Amino acid sequence: MMNIVIANMIGAGIFTTSGLLMSDLGNPMLMIILWIAGGLIALCGALCYGELGSAFPEAGGEYAFLSKLYHPLLGFLSGWVSFVVGFSAPIAASSIGFSEYLARAFPQLFDWGSAGGIASPLLLKDILSILIIALFTVIHLRGIEFGALVQNTLTVVKVGLIGLFILVGIVLGNGDMTHFSEGIEVSFDFSGWKTIGLSLLWIMFAYSGWNASTYIGSEARSPEKTIPRSLLLGTAIVTLLYVCLNIIYVYAITPDEMKGVISIGGLAMANLIGRGMGTFFSLMIAFALLSSLSAFMILGPRVYYAMARDGSFFRFAADVSTRFKIPTKAIVLQGAIASVIVLSGTLDQVLTYMGFSLGLFPLLAVFGIFKLRSLRKFEILGRWFFIAPLVYLFFGIGMLILSYFERPVESSISILTVLVGIPAFYLFRKTYAHSGTHS
Secondary structure (H helix, E strand, C coil): CHHHHHHHHCCHHHHHHHHHHHHHHCCHHHHHHHHHHHHHHHHHHHHHHHHHHHHCCCECCHHHHHHHHCCHHHHHHHHHHHHHHHCHHHHHHHHHHHHHHHHHHCHHHHHHHHHCCCCCHHHHHHHHHHHHHHHHHHHHCCCHHHHHHHHHHHHHHHHHHHHHHHHHHHHCCCCCHHHHHCCCCCCCCHHHHHHHHHHHHHHHHHHCCCCHHHHEHHHCCCHHHHHHHHHHHHHHHHHHHHHHHHHHHHHHCCHHHHCCCCCHHHHHHHHHCCHHHHHHHHHHHHHHHHHHHHHHHHHHHHHHHHHHHCCCCCHHHHCCCCCCCCCHHHHHHHHHHHHHHHCCCCHHHHHHHHHHHHHHHHHHHHHHHHHHHHHCCCCCCHHHCCHHHHHHHHHHHHHHHHHHHHCHHHHHHHHHHHHHHHHHHHHHHHHHCCCCCCC
16 A cells, blocks of 8 residues: 555656746755655645544545545535546646656657647647546556556656666766755745745645545555555655655756756756766656556546445446446546646646645545544554644645735636535435435
């Protein structure tokens, strides 16, 4: 289960956001501090979800937690956001990251398409992103065993690649430590805090997935032990890797050169080792991103299945293939939504929309720890009972408020996405709740 957590966390975020962060922050040390803070916040969330997952070892994650702790409407809304944003949007972001890194590795392919009048480089990247989504949709329609084999292979390659990236950067890299002291001075007025809040929102997207094993809690052996252990160890390992990667980025690239670069890993290796190694690592990172895309395709349909089984979603999402025993129609629907998101905006807009939407319901789930403790006793948090949830709630709420003021359009669309789910909940309940599901 720790493999699922790591695979979900290490995705497009760490390989694409640092250049965007530098555009707004302009200070490399502040950026690294925020990556450390994001890891600590995620660890606090993992502690809380470990206790929730032990109390409710069922498929669906937040959907199950919020339905049982509060009301089925809140559980549905978390699943609704997972449907529109939580899984489909990260799949889109991973496919966009894949295209960006492939373009850095083989720019001539995209230049050739543009020069030949076929399409602009941007359109070619979008087409490639959608084709990748379609490919992995087909892979996961072949069943969980085949999909898990592909997933596990890609995860091992991805973690190994990050370790190699860090090792090569430290031992062989020709960087400059003065980069850490360059950049603009940090401003802590309201404008500066808004920028920090939005930056932390993007960083928390990169850490999203720290709660992944709770989505398959019903399939865990000894969930009271395996779920908390997988969440904590997975999150701790990823936090260490993320901080080290960003140190390598700054060591390799000046703050000005870093600004706005999406394929930041390829640029870092090109600066440290040479253009040839930059091409090699760009290609390897492109394929490493497929691991995250694949992991989201495994987990997402299981949430939709749980919702449909309870009469809170389209009934067809509960249809299970008689041959492969998987929710095939839910998998296809997820791929289609992800393809639409690819065409809907720039990466920073998608990141803001995702980050804000995904930041809402974990706050309610973490707050549910206090209600859970009033109902029954659990000892997983121990002395961290008050500290972990309060830290997560403080930073989570502050991050959303600041991000809203910095990016009101994308944040408002996120809120609208949630509100649209309210009439959808009652429509689904009226249509399906008493008619049963089929498989």
